Amino acid sequence: MKTRDRILACALELFNRQGEPNVSTLEIANELGISPGNLYYHFHGKEPLVIGLFERFEDELMPLLDPPLEVRLDAEDYWLFLHLIVERMSQYRFLFQDLSNLTGRLPKLARGMRGLINAVKRTLAALLASLKSQGLVVSETQALGQLVEQITLTLLFSLDYQRVLGREGDVGIVVYQVMMLVAPHLQEPARRAAEQLAGKYLEV
Amino acid sequence: MKTRDRILACALELFNRQGEPNVSTLEIANELGISPGNLYYHFHGKEPLVIGLFERFEDELMPLLDPPLEVRLDAEDYWLFLHLIVERMSQYRFLFQDLSNLTGRLPKLARGMRGLINAVKRTLAALLASLKSQGLVVSETQALGQLVEQITLTLLFSLDYQRVLGREGDVGIVVYQVMMLVAPHLQEPARRAAEQLAGKYLEV
DNA sequence: GTCTATATCGGGATAGAC
DNA sequence: GTCTATCCCGATATAGAC
Numbered sequence: 001m002k003t004r005d006r007i008l009a010c011a012l013e014l015f016n017r018q019g020e021p022n023v024s025t026l027e028i029a030n031e032l033g034i035s036p037g038n039l040y041y042h043f044h045g046k047e048p049l050v051i052g053l054f055e056r057f058e059d060e061l062m063p064l065l066d067p068p069l070e071v072r073l074d075a076e077d078y079w080l081f082l083h084l085i086v087e088r089m090s091q092y093r094f095l096f097q098d099l100s101n102l103t104g105r106l107p108k109l110a111r112g113m114r115g116l117i118n119a120v121k122r123t124l125a126a127l128l129a130s131l132k133s134q135g136l137v138v139s140e141t142q143a144l145g146q147l148v149e150q151i152t153l154t155l156l157f158s159l160d161y162q163r164v165l166g167r168e169g170d171v172g173i174v175v176y177q178v179m180m181l182v183a184p185h186l187q188e189p190a191r192r193a194a195e196q197l198a199g200k201y202l203e204v
Numbered sequence: 205m206k207t208r209d210r211i212l213a214c215a216l217e218l219f220n221r222q223g224e225p226n227v228s229t230l231e232i233a234n235e236l237g238i239s240p241g242n243l244y245y246h247f248h249g250k251e252p253l254v255i256g257l258f259e260r261f262e263d264e265l266m267p268l269l270d271p272p273l274e275v276r277l278d279a280e281d282y283w284l285f286l287h288l289i290v291e292r293m294s295q296y297r298f299l300f301q302d303l304s305n306l307t308g309r310l311p312k313l314a315r316g317m318r319g320l321i322n323a324v325k326r327t328l329a330a331l332l333a334s335l336k337s338q339g340l341v342v343s344e345t346q347a348l349g350q351l352v353e354q355i356t357l358t359l360l361f362s363l364d365y366q367r368v369l370g371r372e373g374d375v376g377i378v379v380y381q382v383m384m385l386v387a388p389h390l391q392e393p394a395r396r397a398a399e400q401l402a403g404k405y406l407e408v
Numbered sequence: 409g410t411c412t413a414t415a416t417c418g419g420g421a422t423a424g425a426c
Numbered sequence: 427g428t429c430t431a432t433c434c435c436g437a438t439a440t441a442g443a444c
Contacts, residue, residue, distance in 0.1 A: 003409075021225060021305060024437055037440080038410050045438070100301045100364050101225060114370060139388065143399070146384040150358070153381075156368075157361040160304050164360075166318060177357075180350040184343065184388035195347070207427075228419055241422080242428050249420065 004042050006032060008056070011049050015094035020050065020102065047106060054109055057092040058116060064088065065123045072134055075190050078127055079179060079197070085120065086155065086174045096156055097163075117152060124148045139185040147185060151178050176201040208246050210236060212260070215253050219298035224254065224306065251310060258313055261296040262320060268292065269327045276338055279394050282331055283383060283401070289324065290359065290378045300360055301367075321356060328352045343389040351389060355382050380405040 001009075010032050014023045025046055029039040043049045064084050089096065095113075103110035125148050131137040132144070139147070154177050162169035179198040183191050205213075214236050218227045229250055233243040247253045268288050293300065299317075307314035329352050335341040336348070343351070358381050366373035383402040387395050 019305060019308060022308075026437065035411050036438085037412075040439070041409070097304045098302070099368055101223060101305075103368050104223060104226075110368070110370070113368065117369065143384065143388070146381070149381065150354070150385060153361060153365045154354070154357065156365065157357060161357045161360065164303055164307050164314070164317065165321065166314070177350070177354065180347065181354060184347070230419065239429050240420085241430075244421070245427070 003034070003038070007034075007039060007042055008049070008052055012053055012092065012094070015050075015053070016092075020046075020094050020098055025049075050102065050106065051108060053092065054095060054112055057088070057095065058112060060091075061085070061088050061116060062119070065119050067123050067126050073127070073130060074134075075131065075136060075182075075186065075194055076197075078131065078182070079175065081123075081127065082151075082155075082178050083171070083175050086171050089155065090159065090169075090171050093159055093169075097160060099156065117156075120155070121148050121152055124151055136187055136190050137185050138187055143185070147182065150181055154178055154181060172201045172204045207238070207242070211238075211243060211246055212253070212256055216257055216296070216298070219254075219257070220296075224250075224298050224302055229253075254306065254310065255312060257296065258299060258316055261292070261299065262316060264295075265289070265292050265320060266323070269323050271327050271330050277331070277334060278338075279335065279340060279386075279390065279398055280401075282335065282386070283379065285327075285331065286355075286359075286382050287375070287379050290375050293359065294363065294373075294375050297363055297373075301364060303360065321360075324359070325352050325356055328355055340391055340394050341389050342391050347389070351386065354385055358382055358385060376405045376408045 007028065011023070011028050014028060014031060023046075025039055025043075026036050028049075029036045032039075043052065064081075067081075095102065099113075103113055125144070128137060128144050128148065132139075137144070155174065158174040158177055159169040162173060167173075176198050179194055179201065183194045183198070186194055211232065215227070215232050218232060218235060227250075229243055229247075230240050232253075233240045236243075247256065268285075271285075299306065303317070307317055329348070332341060332348050332352065336343075341348070359378065362378040362381055363373040366377060371377075380402050383398055383405065387398045387402070390398055
């Protein structure tokens with residue numbers, strides 16, 4: 001494994017554990033057992049490091065956003081889709097712990113993040129539209145647009161929310177929250193099923 | 205106005221504008237036209253400053269959380285209540301821009317914040333229960349519990365969300381989002397009314 | 409590519425005069 | 427209470443040897 005990659009991996013680990021603002025380049029170098037100068041040779045500071053990690057995240061997430069919309073999909077596909085996204089986000093959770101700061105400090109990151117978020121929203125909307133066309137979803141288009149916003153907000157901040165409350169954040173609770181968010185918009189048989197299934201997610 | 209209060213006011217201003225991590229005590233002193241030493245005399249660093257501001261926020265918010273539950277209140281009271289809370293939060297928005305970091309760094313703040321959040325949740329739940337007892341709200345208790353969580357999450361992070369998206373965050377959009385969150389749980393006449401009224405909030 | 413050593417810089421902290 | 431003048435420290439940056 002190349003040093004460059006080891007640095008990225010180690011930085012990700014430390015950022016996730018302690019929060020990006022609380023990790024210095026020196027700390028990363030020490031943890032890896034290399035010199036600060038060496039780290040600087042590969043990455044000129046923390047910013048390129050963060051950008052590098054974000055690009056990885058982007059590369060890993062984008063493929064998940066291709067919606068297989070051809071055939072009829074049901075609510076369960078929706079949950080699976082959400083689960084995959086949340087899973088991936090939690091691997092790079094430091095990006096979302098300090099979202100405001102990071103995007104404020106790094107305009108490049110801000111642009112990239114906005115692009116990603118929009119891609120996620122498009123996919124969410126497409127999936128919802130598909131459910132609606134099958135009669136599984138009943139609400140108006142306006143309400144569904146707002147629902148997409150709510151889901152996105154929840155995806156971005158739910159782990160933070162859990163952390164602030166002192167619960168340790170796990171992936172399951174995010175999926176649970178989103179399911180409960182969608183449930184009121186579902187037609188009655190599917191609705192109850194969703195609420196039941198959501199409960200299962202909490203226990204895991 | 206005493207120096208101590210001027211410091212607090214100025215710090216609040218700068219924190220809100222630039223984000224707490226991006227403001228140094230030196231900067232605050234310069235802005236005020238006093239010396240760093242003087243500032244240090246009043247507040248030994250940024251932490252007591254942040255705590256001081258939080259305590260003010262607490263004092264201002266708590267009175268709003270006394271729910272006047274005696275008489276029948278309708279959905280409109282709910283919106284007003286939300287509006288007041290959001291308004292107050294936006295005056296201390298720096299607290300929420302870096303919630304994770306701040307609560308991570310300052311355990312005292314974390315405790316206080318959790319207390320406040322719980323108080324808000326209790327009030328939200330009480331109001332919803334009141335609406336339900338009048339038949340205005342139809343959903344199950346489980347769903348309502350989850351709704352309270354969602355509203356709280358939205359209150360805490362919606363401004364952040366707007367900022368990340370590049371829209372400048374205003375108070376109206378938060379109220380709008382929360383209203384749309386509650387709407388699906390309302391009985392039909394009230395529901396449509398809520399969605400209509402919500403639209404108005406966007407234009408302001 | 410990697411190391412050691414040093415330079416630079418900014419924020420936080422503190423002493424002592426007024 | 428307020429100022430000036432330091433000091434300390436950690437983080438970033440960079441030069442030059444291996």
